[in-house]
Structure formats: structure tokens, C-alpha cells
Amino acid sequence: MSEQRDEPQGEPASQPDPATDPEAAPAATHGISTSTDLADGEWHRLHPATPLFRGGIAFIVVLGILISNFRDRAIDFFFGGDGDFDGEGDPIDFIVEQELVLVALLALIGVLLLFIAGFWLSWRMHTFRITDEVVEVRSGILFRTNRKGRLDRIQGVNVGRPFIPRLFGAAKLEVSVAGNDANVQLSYLHSRTADALRADILRLASGARREASGGAGAADGAGTAGAHDLSGMLDERVSEFLAPELDPALAEPEAVLRMNPGRLVGSTVLSETTIVFVLLILGLSVGIAVSGELFLFVGFLPAILGLGGYLVSRITRSLRYSIASTPDGVRVGFGLLSTTNETLPPGRIHSVRVSQPLLWRPSGWWQIAVNRASRSSQSGAAGQQQTTILPVGNLDDVRTVLRLLLPDVATDDVMPVLERGLTSSGRRKDVTAPDGAASDGTATDGAVPDGFVNSPPRARILRWFSQPRNGFAVSDGAVMLRRGAIWRDLTIVPFPRMQSVSVRQGPLLRSLRLAAIQVHTVAGPITPSLGALDVTQAMELFDTVAGAAIRSAQSDRTHRWRSGSGSGEAPGEAAPVEPTLERTPGAEA
């Protein structure tokens, strides 16, 4: 039960509501399921410093600028002016001359009080609660907003630690619910509370009954609970700041994939952005050399700074990247100074695309992107939206990540097919080990039996290079679409998440007896479609996919992914050793 083990419970500093503190420690030791008492269905408040993190920092910055502007005056005042400070037309001089010092001070204090009162009031009014069914947030002083997210529609839980709140031991927790910008944000919470609350929310969402999970490891919290003098707090901050990005207690080491820094730098260097960057610099140097006009440089400065900044941030953001299997789904974490980690419960991945830019082919690197039903406001690794799950990885990494993301699909039986979907050119020389499962339909049109049904040779007019590779395969759990000979990619759509399927044919495709297929999923960077298929094979695929979608939707239970487990089985169920355990609804039903 790692979700209990890694959180020290009943630590008074992490409880926004002091009234509940006395109960917290005994409750934890008695093994109540929630490891924080924030998920008890009552209203709670956020971290007291929340207003400071949310808007107060800007306020302090403004104050700092003002003070630094008055620095000269202060030096003048304290060290008996040499008179070189020129206060001509200065508002303070004006105030002093007009004898308004008292009024000005009063006004300043009044404004400050107003700000502090506003901050305090907004903190008082900003409350949240987590029940068995919903997570709900109320906020606003004059304009009240109330936002509820249904737990069975959770698409992921995101814990973000921007740099400055992270220094103060605060984190924000975002519960992603299906829909565009339909997320419920709890910002900010105490850093540890955020992690514990994430586990609580996911457990409640999983449908496992409250009393089902035992209180194993609840005593771990005792060690840190006592340290509450100043140095103890400082130690705590430092150790928290230096702690590994991924809590070792959360996932077994063998279920964790980390980023290789050399590969990250290499992949960034070999990206299209870098080429644009280099071309821009080259063009600029040539331009300056020819025209002799140095100021050309100034015109291009913003573009160069922008591109360079993007490349650097891509590297720094992804440096401490990790993807791991936890009891409640796949956890993706990254970030050097500002860290973010997101946990995706099982069955929240609507489609997966493994792709390879041309420049990455010599080194055999791949990228994995996913379609999800929610959009997070926080950007993901590599500065992209949180749809890129693996910024760069070799074939082994791809295998690991696919097993994590789609444990029902990427089984050992299907893995060879997936690999051929990635690397095989579809030509005979590349197919070394055709397996028996590939017999269906592949015999037509002289296709190579590599597990995929590919475009017939007459499609070469439309798919000049990729015709032998352009094809599909269907497994028990998903349909796989393989495309592209130069920019290779493989799209996997799990049947339980598929929305609908269409097949279409225009005059051009008809003249070649071809058709195109499209599998519809929620909106995202991936559009799973495949053109230039044989017309009968396309229609067969249409029927197969439509039938499989119905069957799998009926047996799919992932919206309450642990609801089948009784109280007795729960501890074993939650063990992080076997990542596929939570994703086998069929076995429980």
C-alpha cells in the first residue's frame, strides 16, 4: 500500500484546518482509508500562503521595484547626502514640500491593509471538499464560483510545483475531468498533503470502498511529525527540495523509466527546430557579411532568442523525466526547478501514437503522444501540451511505455506486431519472422505476412514510398494503424475508448478501388486514419472495428477501475509490483 506508506500522516503543519488536528494522528494509526483527512467530505481550506503564491508575488515584485527606485534617496538620507542625488520633480519631494507626509503614510497603510484583508478574505472563501462522488471547489469574494468534478470522470490528477511555491513547500493539485478546460484546481496545498490527497482522490475514484484499504505503514509519519522548530522546518524544506522527483516508495524501480540526458540533448539537437535555428543563424551571418549591416542582427534577435529559449527549456523541462507504474495508474513526472507530475488512471488513454522524425532514425529514437479527454492548463514535458508522454526513447523505452499505457493491448503476444508496426518497411526483406497470427487477409495482393494488412501495389500512385508499409492490424484490444516510410508512425486506438468508425471513398480512390478509414476518438494531436486501403479490406476492417468497439465497451469497467475488488482483495490489488493488475476488468467481472 504505497499510497499510505509514503505519506506522513497527522503532521499538524499540513492541515489547513487546525480544528481537525487532534483527530488526525489517531485516525491514521487506526487505519482509516484516507491518508489525509482532507478527503472526508467536509469543506477544507487551502495553504495559508495561497494568495501570496497566486498573485501576491507580483505585489511583492512591484513593492521591490518601488523600493529599489527609492534606494538613492535612502542612501542620501542615511549617509548624509553628498548632494549628487537629483530629486527634481520627485513625488516624494513634492509630498515633503506640501507637508503631506502623514496623509501619504496613512494612505499607504490603508492600501496595504486593504490588500491584506482582500487576500485573507479570498483565502477564507476559497474552500474545497472531496466526497465519494465529487471534488468541489468554492471560491470568490464578490463573484462566487462553484466547480464540481465527478470522480468517475477523472482523466488524471496533476501535482504541479512551480519554482517559488516549491521553495515554500507548496504544491497545486489539479483534477482533470473530461472536457476542454474542465479541470478542478486546488492551488495551493502543502506539498505532502498534495501527494497524499492525490492518492486519496484516485482511491475514491477507483471505486474501491473506503474501508477496503488497510492502514498499512501508517506509523511512518511519526518520525517527522515532531520536528517543528525553525531548524527542523528548514531541514524539511531542504530535504523536500532535494528529494528525488519520483518518491521511491511510490513505484517499484523496475516499473520506472527515466530519461537519458545524452539522448535528450541529442534528440533536441536533431530536431526540426534546431535546423531552423541553425539556418537562421547561417542566413544571418551571410546577410551581415554581404551587406556589412550589423543592425540586421537586431531585427532577428527576437526570433533567435525565442527559438534558443525554446530549445533550452525543452531540455531543462525534460531532464528529470520519469514515467512509472503506480497502483492508481501511470505517473509521468518531470521538471528541474518547477516540477510537475501527473497520474493517469487506467483506461484514460484514448489513442497512442509512436512516431519517428526522419533525423531520429539513425539513432533509433521514438516519441510517444496520446489523445486524452481533458486538457490541462499546465504544459507538459518538452514545452508541449501534456499529450507527449515520452519525449524521446529507444525501442526498449517504447515497449515499456506502451506496456504501461495500454497493458491490455501491449501484451507479449501483440508486442511483435507492434514492433513490426514501428520498424518494418513492409517489404519482404524486412520480414524475418512472420508469425501464424498473420494469416488473415494478408495473402492477397502479394502482401508480406508481417501481421499487418497493407495497401495493395496499385496504391503506389497515392503512397509513393509507404505503400508496402501503409496498413493496419487488429488485436483483441485495439486497432493499429501503421503509416509513413519517411516519417514513420504507428497509431494505436484501444477499442474501449473508440467513439466511432467511418469509411469513405471519393472519385480518385474509387478509380483505384481503394478506400480510406478513420477511427474517431476524442480530439487531440492524433487523428487515427489510414488512406489507400483495398476497398473490400477497408469494409472488413470497418465491420471488425465496429463490432469490437461494441463488445469492448460492454465489458469495460475502467471508469471505476477497482470497483470489482472486495475489501479482502484490496491490498493485493493495490500492490505496484504488477502493472497490469488494475487494468484487467474482465477478470473481475
Next chain:
Amino acid sequence: MSVQDQTDSTDTPIRRLERAETEWQRVSPKYIVVDVVGYVIFGALMTAAAFVPFWVGWEYGFILGVGMAVLFLLVIAFTPRRVRSIGYLLREDDLLFRRGIMFQRFVAVPYGRMQLVDITRGPVARALGLAELKFVTAAASSGVLIPGLPLETAEQLRDHLVAVAETRRAGL
């Protein structure tokens, strides 16, 4: 055939997308009127716009306008066939929808994937007692829009779809 094919050039090759189902529900023939009215108005506007270069003095500009007019006349001439090609089929667990002759499209949507059903009625369609039913899933590209249903049929279909979707409710 321009491209030769080794395997099944001996049989009569299947070119079109065809399906075994024959009992398609068709839309009301009155929908032809709605479609034609729409295309006439749109075509007239587009043709007028295409004649602008001619009126401002480009002497061969009339080719544009005439071309546009011919294009829309062709579209209008094919409207009856196009409307007849629209069909839907309520299967056991999913809705099958087809449309198009030149550009054929078939869609299969499991009932459990339904997010909502929309019924909309334009002015011409309302005058003829027709309505348009839209089956919305979580995917924007599903695009199941059944036009030209008599209002009563549309409402029955909507209630039926909501009922079967409820029994086959699935996650997202």
C-alpha cells in the same frame, strides 16, 4: 482500368463501397426541396460574387461567373440522387449511417457512445415539417447528421436513441 492488378482482375472487381444491408431507412424525399432551396440561394450569391471581376472591367471575367453557375447547377441537378443516398440503420448495438454517391461515407457509432442528440429545424425544413437529427459523441469527427426526417420520426428516433444509449451506457 489504368492501374493493372494481378490478383482479382479476372473477377468483376468491386470498386464502390458496398454493404450487404439493404433495409436502410431513407430520409423524406421532401428534403430534396430543402437542399435545392439552400443551394439555389448559396449558388446565386456565389455566382453574383464571381461576376464582380467582369463588372469591374476584366473582359474575360465572365468565365468565372459562368463556371460558378454551371458548378452549382450540377450540384443542384444531383441533389435528388444525393438525398436518396442518405440512409441510416438501427442495428442491435450501433447506428449505421451512410451518405454520398460521389463521395461515399459510412459511419458506425455504438449507442453507448452517445453524449447527446440534437434536433434542429431550419425555416424551409420547418415549412415542410422536417427536422435534422444530430448524434453527438465525444469525438468531434463522428459527424452523424441525419437530415430530412419528418418531425415525428425525428422525435421518436431521438427518444429511442436516448433509451438504448441508457441501457448501453459506457465510460468515455
